[in-house]
Amino acid sequence: MTIFRMIAFGAVLTATSAQAAPPRAAKGAASTPAISVQTLKDVTKTLSSNAYEGRKPVSPAEKKTTEYLVQRFKAAGLKPGNPGGPGGGWFQDVPLVEMTAENVSPMAIAGGKTPLSLAYRDDVVVKSYRVTPTIALKDSPVVFVGYGINAPERGWNDYAGVDVKGKTVLILVNDPDWQSPARTGLFEGKAMTYYGRWTYKYEEAARQGAAAAIIVHDAEPAAYGWGVVQSSNTGPQLELDEKGDHADQSDAIGWIQLAKAKALFASAGQDFDALSAGAKVKGFKAVPLGVTASVSFSNTIKRQASKNVIGILPGKTKPKEYVFYTAHWDHLGRCTPVKGDDICNGALDNASGTAGLIALAEANVKAGPARRSQVFMSVTCEECGLLGSRFYAEHPIYPMATTVGGVNMDGLNTIGRAKDFVVTGAGKSELEDMMAKLVAAQGRVVKPEPNPERGSYFRSDHFMFAKLGVPMFYGESGEDLRVGGEAAGHAATLDYIENRYHKPQDEYNPAWDWSGAVEDLQLYYGLGRALADGLAWPNWYKTAEFRAIRDRDTPHARTK
Incomplete structure (x- = not known):
């Protein structure tokens, strides 16, 4: 059970200790x-x-x-x-690989009005699904792709008309109509669709060939604070150990603090709030920001296995x-x-x-x-x-x-x-x-x-x-x-x-x-x-x- 599931039970209250009638x-x-x-x-x-x-x-x-x-x-x-x-x-073996990012450099943003150096953990978190000893992202052009959604059945493609191969994409969390008070709209309004999940955003960025995918953290649409992002994306990370070592994934994935994202856009001569508002509208076009991103780190790799337990009637x-x-x-x-x-x-x-x-x-x-x-x-x-x-x-x-x-x-x-x-x-x-x-x-x-x-x-x-x-x-x-x-x-x-x-x-x-x-x-x-x-x-x-x-x-x- 993850921290995001606000379950309703788990404490014993004196007000409910009396036995109710049998169900x-x-x-x-x-x-x-x-x-x-x-x-x-x-x-x-x-x-x-x-x-x-x-x-x-x-x-x-x-x-x-x-x-x-x-x-x-x-x-x-x-x-x-x-x-x-x-x-x-009785068992199904589940092969796992544990990776721990170490020696993580600050993320350097260059080419804009003001160079930025984003501190690991405080400003950004980065890791990789790729099972490789080193990751080195060098001068990767940065592109804002709105919510990073490609949903043909809804007539929506934030990657339409842009080539992000080898580039770093910046992505908004959740989906375009998350602020709707009802459950109506192209992306079901207040209710999050899978297109709003960070896992989907990384998956789609990899399918598009992006070298790095960085999600902009905003506590309200994310439904959790930066502390959760920080603790969940640093330290040892487990992933399935599969053939190919996840070479089809982006080199780096991660999150950036909202304030730092705004500073990055400002350095690129862009208005974050205006572009974010535009990203909510069908037909949004991705925006190359004219700046580059660089970051590097090493991975400590440990391969192991766990087990699912399965019975059948x-x-x-x-x-x-x-x-x-x-x-x-x-x-x-x-x-x-x-x-x-x-x-x-x-x-x-x-x-x-x-x-x-x-x-x-x-x-x-x-x-x-x-x-x-x-x-x-x-x-x-x-x-x-x-x-x-x-x-x-x-x-x-x-x-x-x-x-x-x-x-x-x-x-x-x-x-x-x-x-x-x-x-x-x-x-x-x-x-x-x-x-x-x-x-x-x-x-x-x-x-x-x-x-x-x-x-x-x-x-x-x-x-x-x-x-x-x-x-x-x-x-x-x-x-x-x-x-x-x-x-x-x-x-x-x-x-x-x-x-x-x-x-x-x-x-x-x-x-x-x-x-x-x-x-x-x-x-x-x-x-x-x-x-x-x-x-x-x-x-x-x-x-x-x-x-x-x-x-x-x-x-x-x-x-x-």
């Missing part, structure tokens, strides 16, 4: 096996204990974690999900069609000490979601095999950039074209039942219509995501499936608690973020109320089981970024 099963799910609260407690408590040292990938704690997951998958009644693969078929009549449940097992390991405690246990994030994965496996095995196969996958390296889910999606054991869809879990509700349910990234796929019926049958209501501008849909493991066309559902209890209401729910959100998130204080608490988690898990069970027992091939809505990929790769999923 109702969704309509049509009368035969749903009970979700084992004992499993939720046992798995969360075990994985978040100090013995597991925060479950950091490629640390000694990984072996203990993955072996425990195999033990629980076997006990649940699953079969190995990667026949012939490592660990008796084979289908009865369509075993080669697959429905997925996913949750990441990894966390941060040892971290900045708080009162002498340096283990980031990750109880809520995401020992709880992993416990939910196992509880769902138990429930489905108890119900018996469905028509289609059900795959239960606990992935590695979510915290270091969704690398485990990305590797699986790009190197699937089961073809993406025959993967129906699924559900991802990243933190469960441990503070009691909620009246509402929030769909993350609403407005994207037909899975939402299926889930809405299940939510209504529980006597709950679906509410809009409170902060769609943060792009939370793109920040957990389901997204790597979505990116390759497979609809994955992601949603959770809202803040309107049955005991305590919205005030208690919002207080829990703030308490978790301020006092526990990514800190040693994210620890198991025996006083947690699991009734809300059970209610949500019944929804996940109902959706997954409906997919596994049904004939439907859910698709994306026609306006979704991933519809064309689904239509191309899975023709039988096409709908009118």
